[in-house]
Amino acid sequence: MAEKWQQEWRGKWALITGASAGIGLELAKLLAAEGANMVLTARRIDRLQKLAADLSSQHGIRTEVFSADLTRPEAPGEIYAFTANKKIEIEFLINNAGFGAYGNAYKIPAGTMLEMVQVNCSAVVHLTRLYLPGMVQRRHGDVMIVASLAAFQPLPYNACYAATKAFDLLFAEGIAEEVRPHGVRVCALCPGSTVTEFQEVAHQPDRAFKNAETAEKVARVGLEAQAAGKSYVISGFMNRLMKEGQRLAPRSLVTKMAAKMMRASDS
Numbered sequence: 001m002a003e004k005w006q007q008e009w010r011g012k013w014a015l016i017t018g019a020s021a022g023i024g025l026e027l028a029k030l031l032a033a034e035g036a037n038m039v040l041t042a043r044r045i046d047r048l049q050k051l052a053a054d055l056s057s058q059h060g061i062r063t064e065v066f067s068a069d070l071t072r073p074e075a076p077g078e079i080y081a082f083t084a085n086k087k088i089e090i091e092f093l094i095n096n097a098g099f100g101a102y103g104n105a106y107k108i109p110a111g112t113m114l115e116m117v118q119v120n121c122s123a124v125v126h127l128t129r130l131y132l133p134g135m136v137q138r139r140h141g142d143v144m145i146v147a148s149l150a151a152f153q154p155l156p157y158n159a160c161y162a163a164t165k166a167f168d169l170l171f172a173e174g175i176a177e178e179v180r181p182h183g184v185r186v187c188a189l190c191p192g193s194t195v196t197e198f199q200e201v202a203h204q205p206d207r208a209f210k211n212a213e214t215a216e217k218v219a220r221v222g223l224e225a226q227a228a229g230k231s232y233v234i235s236g237f238m239n240r241l242m243k244e245g246q247r248l249a250p251r252s253l254v255t256k257m258a259a260k261m262m263r264a265s266d267s
Helices: 022-033 045-059 075-085 110-138 159-182 198-202 215-228 237-248 251-262
Strands: 013-017 037-042 063-067 090-095 141-146 184-190 232-234
Touching (some): 013 022, 013 075, 013 110, 022 045, 022 090, 022 141, 022 215, 037 045, 037 075, 045 063, 063 075, 090 110, 110 141, 110 159, 110 184, 141 159, 141 215, 159 184, 159 232, 215 232
Parallel strands (some): 013 037, 037 063, 090 141, 184 232
16 A cells, blocks of 8 residues: 555655765655755765766666755755745755764763754754745645654753754744645654664664664655644654653653663773
8 A cells, every 4th residue: 555645745856964874864765766866965076977877877867966964054044945946846845964962961072962963953943944935835745853752851871862852843843833724744853773874873772772763664654744734743652651650750861761771880
């Protein structure tokens, strides 16, 4: 049986940040397979060019690539200028780029934490603000913001990351209600542990990823929720169950349990 989202973006343009790996890569593959045209952005232009060539040859879609480092505050404006100059109407904006850093907050370099806020929050706000007015004017369009299961609780040793994802979740839910009457859908995709490069980049302990989902599965959940008009979705039954359990337990207890799970042996 065909999934509901499969006809949603055929022949339309999607823009994906962080498209060179992980969930962003799988979203690109799934959308391209259903006929969506792609603007792919990330820092690694070689990966983007190979992905764009593969998707074009396999699915007969149009692709554009743009190398962008979202730690630079100017990057969202440069992405928007790129699509505007090519007269590309973005129907589906996917704010996927993001990163974390594991460890004690007082040991993680301040610059790393501030770059995390820039990529995970500021760039998301800027890109959304740039593309949303056109969608509202046309009375159709979609925005996906990749948040995290970590958005629902404090997370010791990932405190800054969890805080940025809580921002993403609340931002998405808030604007979803604002633009719903204008025919625009906004959804926060909240994965739990996922098999991507995130663990290596963030230096997360292996035990936090023992029940990780595949990036492809998470991407499908996100697209299904987007097409259904949900303001947020949590991927995975156990992750949804965990979120409900967190809601019922005292926040202090939830935080202590999270600290026990995430604490490194030398902390």
